[in-house]
Amino acid sequence: MQKTRTTNQRLKILEHLRNIRTHPNAEAVFKSVRKDLPVISLATVYRNLNMLASQGTILKLEINGEYKFDANTCGHQHAVCTNCGKIIDIFEPAITTYALKKLTLNGFKSGCVDIIFKGRCDKC
Amino acid sequence: MQKTRTTNQRLKILEHLRNIRTHPNAEAVFKSVRKDLPVISLATVYRNLNMLASQGTILKLEINGEYKFDANTCGHQHAVCTNCGKIIDIFEPAITTYALKKLTLNGFKSGCVDIIFKGRCDKC
């Protein structure tokens, strides 16, 4: 197996995600991190977001036709406005717990559920 | 408002989705429907799938970086293998019911939840 190296780019990307409460896509992370690290490349942002997601450090959500990233990996949920696209965090851990408990599919091992409510936000 | 017309293309697309138990993307629907309707265009498939989804006739899921379509709109769930990408239907309506009941977000109105388990299927 290959050994991972700690790079400044990866640290800055993770640090940024942990400082915000939104759910940016790769492009948005790129624009934000570039303020601190002007030379960072968009490809590096994509690579690191995918790496962090595959090792479970961050969440990779599929919303509105693109990948959104979230450093909060504790079982919470999301609500998406089908009109304006706004993403809202919902903290009802019991939903996630209940879903995982009910999952008794033969052979399928899972410790992770994406729960996304679709509807209208208060402004729409 | 505009009045929708019943076209053969839309009927065939819906009929096809209701005859299968998989979760095809637009391209796959296109290839299947074209066997019956050789002149149909990929753009027409995209347009109709989006129309059917927006009116709630079918589900539009975001899995593995693309849109998948499902004619079964009754509260069931999906499991996705993070290794091979396989999508499996899970029928635990209680999960959906419980999630919607617990959703008490201020101002957010929703009657629809996408619940997607991530894990390893029996073969992986």
Next chain:
DNA sequence: TACCTATTGATAACAATTATCATTAACGGT
């Protein structure tokens, strides 16, 4: 300090989806 190679930056390639536009056909009115 020197080596190995994981990681990077820059950019090309790719894939899924949407936009465009002239043509076609659904359907209500005559």
Next chain:
DNA sequence: ACCGTTAATGATAATTGTTATCAATAGGTA
């Protein structure tokens, strides 16, 4: 049954998000 209106279509260009490529750079260990 024939119009006339315009929603919908087919063909394709354009767009967008993401991944692949590859030479150059820089972690980490000896």
